[in-house]
Amino acid sequence: MIEEWVSLVNRYTIAGARSKFEDICTTLFKHKFKGECVKSVRVDIGDGGVDVFIGDIQNQPIKVIQCKFFVNGIEESQKAQVRKSFKTAIGSSDFKVSNWILCLPGKLSIQEHKWWASWKHRQINTFGLPNDCIKLMDGADLIDELKTFGLYDEAFEIEIKNAVRDIHSAVVGKKFDLNQEILSASNYVRNLKNYFSKNKLAHVERPAIQEIVTWVKRDLPGKEILEKMLVVKGKKGVGKTTILHDVYYQLANENEYNVLAIKCDQFYDVNLDGLAKQLFTDLASFNELFNTLRDKGEKFVVVLDQLDALSQTLSSDRRWLKTYIKLIQELLKLPNARIIISTRSFDLDYDADLRKFNDTHVIKQIEVGKLSETEVTDILKLLKLETKNKLLIELLTIPYNLELFTKIPNLEQLLQKQSRISLTKLYSELWSQVMIPRELLLTECLNAIVKRMYEQHPNLIELKYLEEFKPEISYLVSHEILVQNESKLSFFHQSFYEYYLARWFVISDRNLIDYIFEEGQNLYIRSLIKTVIEYLREADHKKYIELYKNIIDHDQIRYHIKYLFILELGLVENPSQKEKELVCDMLANEYGKLFLDLFNSKGWIEFFISNHLLYGNQNDVFRILYRNINHNAKLVLDHLENGNFGEKNKFIADIIPSVKNWDAKLLPYFDNYFLYDENTELWYFETLKKIAPFNLEYVFGKLKPVILKTKSRTKHFRFDHRFDRIIDNLYQQNPQKTAEFLLSVQLEILEETKHAYYFEYLGITSELLGSYQLDNGLLYKDSEDEKSIDFYLLKYYSTCERKVLKELIQKHSSTNYVALLTLLTKLMRDRSSEFIEEIYQLLLIIEAKNGLMGKDDFFQLNIRRMIAKAISLFDLRQYQRVKKLLLNITHPYEIWKYEENGKKKFSLTIGRKKYLFLKALPEIVLEKDRELKLIYIVLERRFGRIDHNRALDSGNSRFGGVGSPLSNANFNKFSYDAWLKSMRKIDEDFKSADFFKGGLLEHSRSFESVVERRPEHFCNFIGQLFNEKGISYRYISHGISALIKAKYDPKEVANLVRREIKLSLNREFTLYVTWHIKYLIDTKQVTEDIKDFLIGIAKSEGYRDDLLNPNHPISDFINTPRGSAIYNLFYLFDYPNYKEDVLSTIEFAIDPQNNPSTTILAGVMFHLAYLNHFDIERSFVIFKKLIAQKDSRVLECSINPAQYFNNKFHDRMGFYFEEMLLHEELYDKCYFFVNSWLFDHINDFKMYDRFMGLGQKAIECAIEVAESFLIKDDIVDQRSVQVLERCLSHSEFDLSHEFSGLVLRVFKIENFGELYSFMEKYIATDQFSNDPRYLLEFLTECSSLYPKECLDLLVKMNIPEQVDMSKKAYFGDEPLVLVLAIYSRLRLEPFKYREEQKTALDCFDKLLGIPSIRYKALEAMEKVLN
DSSP states (O other), X not given: OOHHHHXXXXXXXXXXXXXXXXXXXXXXXXXXXXXXXXXXOOGGGOOTTOSEEESOTTTSOEEEEEEOOOSSOOOHHHHHHHHHHHHHHHTOSSOOEEEEEEEOSSOOOHHHHHHHHHHHHHHHHHHTXXXXXXXXXXXXXXXXXXXXXXXXXXXXXXXXXXXXXHHHHHHHXXXXXXXXXXXXXXXXXXXXOOSSTTOTTOOOOOHHHHHXXXXXXXXXXXXXXXXXXXXXXXXXXXSHHHHHHHHXXXXXHTTXXXXXXXXXXXXXXXXXXXXXXXXXSSOOXXXXXXXXXXXXXXXXXXXXXXXXXXXXXXXXXXXXXHHHHHXXXXXXXXXXXXXXXXXXXXXXXXXTTGGGGOOTTTSEEEEOOOOOHHHHHHHHHHTTOOOOOHHHHHHHTSHHHHHHHHHOSOHHHHHHHOSSOOHHHHHHHHHHHHSOOTTSOHHXXXXXXXXXXXXXXXXXXXXXXXXXXXHHHHHHHHTTSEEEETTEEEESSHHHHHHHHHHHHHHTTOOHHHHHHHTTTOGGGHHHHHXXXXXXXXXXXXXXXXXXXXXXXXXXXXXXXXXXXXXXXXXXXXXXXXXXXXXXXXXXXXXXXXXXXXXXOHHHHHHHHHTTOOOSOHHHHHHHHHHHGGGSHHHHHHHHHHOOOTTHHHHHHHHGGGOXXXXXXXXXXXXXXXXXXXXXXXXXXXXXXXXXXXXXXXXXXXXXXXXXXXXXXXXXXXXXTTTHHHHHXXXXXXXXXXXXXXXXHHXXXXXXXXXXXXXXXXXXXXXXXXXXXXXXXXXXXXXXXXXXXXXXXXXXXXXXXXXXXXXXXXXXXXXXXXXXXXXXXXXXXXXXXXXXXXXXXXXXXXXXXXXXXXXXXXXXXXXXXXXXXXXXXXXXXXXXXXXXXXXXXXXXXXXXXXXXXXXXXXXXXXXXXXXXXXXXXXXXXXHHOHHHHHHHHHHHHHHOSOOXXXXXXXXXXXXXXXXXXXXXXXXXXXXXXXXXXXXXXXXXXXXOSSTTBOOHHHHHHHHHHHHHHOHHHHHHHHHHHTTOTXXXXXXXXXXXXXXXXXXXOHHHHHHHHHHHTTSOOOHHHHHXXXXXXXXXXXXXXXXXXXXXXXXXXXXXXXXXXXXXXXXXXXXXXXXXXXXXXXXXXXXXXXXXXXXXXXXXXXXXXXXXXXXXXXXXXXXXXXXXXXXXXXXXXXXXXHHXXXXXXXXXXXXXXXXXXXXXXXXXXXXXXXXXHHHHTTOGGGGGGOHHHHHHHHSTTXXXXXXXXXXXXXXXXXXXXXXXXXXXXXXXXXXXXXXXXXXXXXXXXXXXXXXXXXXXXXXXXXXXXXXXXXXXXXXXXXXXXXXXXXXXXXXXXXXXXXXXXXXXXXXXXXXXXXXXXXXXXXXXXXXXXXXXXXXXHHXXXXXXXXXXXXXXXXXXXXXXXXXXXXXXXXXXXXXXXXXXXX
């Protein structure tokens, strides 16, 4: 039973709790059914099967609530009580029952769910009740509802408890300082060091810190409660704790937040009260803290570091983790709270409790990785350490390793004597240098510490157990090996605890195999095993080899343990002679293949190649070489090149992109084996990115011909998805060299695509050169997101050193390429104060080449932007010269000649381009220069508002979007007279002289747009248009459409439409009127004349041409006048007096004597069900007439109405069923054949049975129908299950995706018990094994509640040994995730599920043996270890 309901028993005894339970239910239903009569019934007069009823018991059926306070589940006696209560209520002569709801305090088991579903189904059938008549509300449902209606605290007397607490505080007089309490509780995290060695400057500012702080400060959407959580995840040792320490400090110092930071592996208890006592001084409980924060309305941030340490990975008592889960649940209820947790990735993915925080759609996740090599070298330099050992630097990118390294007192000694430094050597060196004082019993002290930690609490010990080691404790704390927190001690990092635990394990001569069996070979001993293996290898190599032999040969050792041993052996960098012998012996047995699948080290690949041990299947050999390529790329590539096997070139080409370190000796392989083409381009570029750090010029040499080959002659070149990532990458590596390279490419493109900038017909002489690629102003926009070559050139040269840009300007300011001059204008515009003389000289050069005489294109736009930026900086001489330049600006088409109706006409725009340049100038310049100001005013009056920040012309051709026929018109300020005048001018005969300007349609749309914004202003004006002569109907139609879009007063719109239908309308406007009428129908404004208009159009002979899209008759129906009119008639069911007119019109429209088109027949069929509102019998007659047409396109539209008629007239539908059976192409939509059995009131099994034998489309249809009815009101429909089970039996069809999708869409955890039997059958079929993903994911969700049942299903699954990935949706890591989720849940109750844990491990071992998921298993286990 649920905790809250148990508390009632503890407080009131069972009898009192039963009464309290009924009271709570009564109160709940009064709130849930507010406004209705909700009454409880006195027990002493007999309840008649009723505890609470809802409704008017005298005059209507009532809802009956039966409250059963069963405290020990549902046994036979409880079932009898339920049956009796229901029978009494349903058979009562005093009232009728509409719903019967059973309320229970507990949750049902699977067997109880099965009983309930079966019993409910029988009662529904026996008494002929609706499916939703009988309902169950369990204890969890009731609690959810109580919280929804704000009754939770009242129900469980939370207020009383809080009041008692307040009285207690008042009597005792104990007060607390909130800030001090939170500060004190956060002491441990606050005092953690966040720097390396003892130098406080040796701190790395991790990007994750600001990302977390930003998340805390930003507003949340407020849609999901879990969005208040953030998870910091990563492998062990990557610095999660330090990041959270820095986050704590930053937020706490801003004084905007109350920040509580807890190190979970240091403070834990079996309940919240115990945890509060550890953390707080004067605060009695977390509730006291929460209430204070809630009262003050203050922002609260809680940081929970190393939450994973309390999961079963390390912890022996799951209650500790449960306490923190409960704390998180309580924190989520606080309105202003944010919760930040840190955990290792494995626990987040697989722990039964922590997995709920792995919803990345709602919960923000930040994954912490390693440090960069630059960050490592910077720290080493700060600590006056230098090393060029790349392997060491790579090792130290893990912050824990760097911290361990910097703890070693004499690092020079280590660096001098060791060329290859591993983590094990760091441990050994730290031990040998730190543990030197002979007068101290350091080893004995640490052994005592780790022994107790191992037996009691991981990485935590009370000082009271170490009284005899006070000097040793002091020494170890001062050297930061141990960390002291008041009376507790722990190692400085969990990883060091694991290392020393392994050391103690070996030194104390414990037997690892015995330990493995003692721990049941569980998954969570792997970390210790790994550390023991590593330590033992260095400490006692002979014993290490013996251990390996014993493990491999032991027939009782589980596969996953052997897997770990072989994996660790395969990672050895420098294998010893004994290890080589061990592996050679292993190659002769089953574990040799496993070793070949796993080994990954320089030493092993060199050993296998040099000894010619790589033989057999070439694909297997390639996988080994591929995995090991980066240990010695030259050796591997030479081995492949010297080999004698088919497809050698392909193998080499396939492996080249995996190479990471590209020294010069490897480049010939790229030249010879990896050529560029459209199939290789992705990996070609990815490989060049890897080569770039080693040889950038080589990469440029490979990239240039590809770019030049790819470019189009006429289309502006942009770096699309193929290029942008590599160019970005190269730019990040070396901005200057990349910019210089791209400029060289640009110059070659300009040379190849050049043309005279001014074409001959412009009559301008100039040296300037355009480019077929770059001179189209409509496409070539000044935008950073286009990723052109210019984008990168601007990015670099706009921020480079002045001398670099000056060299560029000096070199190219005399160029004739307009594209390059444009680039220079952009660059100098943004740095005008640095280059004022260069700007001046460039303007003179451009003017001398007649560069200011062209159209207003992108080049001119950038010149005026540059002038606007620089003009205030010119000296007087420069200013006067530039002013002269401005006043001489011209446009080649200032006078435009054209002919209209045989007459010559002129379009004058003299000075418009000059106006743009003057308008761009700063206002202060015009104010100071009266001459310029006067010219500007004249031009402003002439041209009005023009955007000077746009290039008004479109390059070298006159094309663009068609606009309004009126120039520079401000329609928002048009008066009624202005509109009338423009409407008379722009009629059906109007033709604009300007190619860019439209006519009647464009002007009507402008009118519509204005009316939509101001409908109340224009409504009467539209009415006026009916009386005006010379006004096109189009303006009226668009005006009414605008009123409808604005949802204007329906009565006013109806008046206009009634006038509109009296106009003499052509086909187009008739259609528009029918669309307008739909608004009248929706707003109930239809009158007789509107109805008659629709009938007239429906019967009209003038609109019979309604076949527009032969394959889309329904679209044609609503987009042609007759169809649209008939469509509207269907919706007149709110007007019963129109019944006869509507029905007779539709009967007329489909009468064969009137030659109805397929458009009309299909449209009527599709919407026929609406006629049921008028007269379902006549509607059915129309249906029969339509079927009699025997038109397949009409039959396609019959599915929906047929379902209505099947419900009403099933026994009269034989004609239709027989017709549909003739059309196999429609079987997948014949839902009624299946419904006819699913629906109890039809119950036609014979017809359903016949249909199910008609092939794959019929089966697919049945699955679709069963899915739609499978779960209703949270209850599984058993007939739908039977349909699905029958579909499963059709193994001749591949229905795997249909079933998989069904699981994804409708399976719910709460229906697990009812669906269990079906799942058992499903997993035994190929339909499951061909696409198992979604069932596996569903079972993973269910594993927390139903671990044993999910395990049973997993055991029964047919998991294939070999998987064809091209045919099966197998395997991601879904099977692995499932078994680990089950296993982690079983571990919560180790004694209850002892045998089940073994079975889960069997499954895991089996999965490791499947090659297709072995790699995923390796990944997951790496997470366990890291």
